[in-house]
Amino acid sequence: MIISTLSTVILDSNLGWTGLVQSSLSCLTIVTGLFFVFAGTIGVLRFPDFYTRLHAAGMTDTLGAELILVGLILQSGFTQTSLKLMMIGFFLLLTSPTATHAIAHSAYTANLKPKLGKHNFSKIRGGRP
Amino acid sequence: MVLMLGRLLGGPTLYDRLLAVNSFGTKTIIFLCIFCFIIDRPDGLDIALLYALMNFIATIAVLKFFNYRCLGVSLIKEQMEAEE
Numbered sequence: 001m002i003i004s005t006l007s008t009v010i011l012d013s014n015l016g017w018t019g020l021v022q023s024s025l026s027c028l029t030i031v032t033g034l035f036f037v038f039a040g041t042i043g044v045l046r047f048p049d050f051y052t053r054l055h056a057a058g059m060t061d062t063l064g065a066e067l068i069l070v071g072l073i074l075q076s077g078f079t080q081t082s083l084k085l086m087m088i089g090f091f092l093l094l095t096s097p098t099a100t101h102a103i104a105h106s107a108y109t110a111n112l113k114p115k116l117g118k119h120n121f122s123k124i125r126g127g128r129p
Numbered sequence: 130m131v132l133m134l135g136r137l138l139g140g141p142t143l144y145d146r147l148l149a150v151n152s153f154g155t156k157t158i159i160f161l162c163i164f165c166f167i168i169d170r171p172d173g174l175d176i177a178l179l180y181a182l183m184n185f186i187a188t189i190a191v192l193k194f195f196n197y198r199c200l201g202v203s204l205i206k207e208q209m210e211a212e213e
Contacts, residue, residue: 037159044152054148057149060152061155068159069162072163072166081174084178085174091178092158095182096151103144103148103151103192106196107144
């Protein structure tokens with residue numbers, strides 16, 4: 001992906017300024033998104049607690065995925081493909097934080113305790129005794 | 130994406146595994162999109178869209194099963210218990 005984008009930028013010198021800006025911007029956003037995805041995966045593996053792992057996974061799901069999809073939209077131009085990509089991005093942006101919140105709330109009501117901090121679990125409404 | 134499988138297999142609690150499954154689904158969507166762009170066939174984007182919806186529904190369904198231990202609506206049972 002990145003190599004093809006770079007080769008497009010370098011080889012096709014007749015793209016003009018708009019093509020150059022488009023390709024370089026999409027390459028930049030895709031590389032940034034891949035960095036976020038990789039950092040989130042390492043965070044999920046290395047963090048000590050469930051809630052910190054949840055933070056890392058949520059950041060991967062929203063920011064990394066959205067950046068990669070925006071890069072692909074920039075590269076595809078104004079076609080049907082970009083419309084499908086925008087729909088995927090919209091649904092990801094809608095459902096992924098909801099799923100993360102649902103997992104966190106379910107773990108919190110099931111009395112899964114975080115490692116640090118003081119929590120009074122008896123005050124949670126709906127929590128199991 | 131492969132690293133997330135490690136958390137899936139070795140997660141200490143049940144919610145860790147569910148989180149890993151959810152994140153793995155998101156990474157599958159990203160992988161499908163990038164793969165369709167590499168081979169220049171945008172047909173697989175429909176499958177990615179389907180995955181994005183199925184992933185959310187599957188996560189919510191499994192969470193509901195974890196919380197209530199059943200997938201049906203438990204309203205009638207609660208009403209019967211309240212009447213008793």
